[in-house]
Amino acid sequence: MVSLTVIIVYAMRLYSYLLFASVLVTWFPDIQKSTIGRLLYRITEPYFGIFRRFIPSVRLGGGYMDFSPVVALIVYDLFVQRGVIYLLGKVLY
Template identity: 60%
Template sequence: MVYQIISYVLLAMKFYTYVLIARVLMSWVPDVERTSFGRVLYRITEPYLGIFRRFIPPLPLGGGYMDFSPIIAIFAWSFVIEGVAIVLKWLFL
């Protein structure tokens, strides 16, 4: 029973990784952000991504700016997933 709960928690966290990646890909096509799907993704991911945007400004690249904060956020999220997995397995298994 405990193993199933741990696997569901980790599955939900990995699913959020895919949501973050979808948000990054969605930013390449600006019209998608105006759809209902885009607004839902924005509401789900912006609280987490906003933390990184406060500390990592967009860098000038050619004629525009490149926002590297989502890349850093996804890497940080993968470390969080691994840390949670280790802690949950240590506590319950």
């Protein structure tokens, strides 16, 4: 039988892959407008939106660069995933 901890860890890992895929999709406007691109946006934007509110885009040349997804990915990996795994270890074991 699979434990609740394993299910949570796999779900969090899947979400991290979706976050990364969402960042990659932004490089390809045609994919971004597809069904998959819109689905990725709907799944990941609630998390990315938190960071977009606080981290402004940086002007580079004739356009803007949004660094908030990079910060969001780092925070998710270093704090959210590891923090939840640590807390699950403390509570369940």
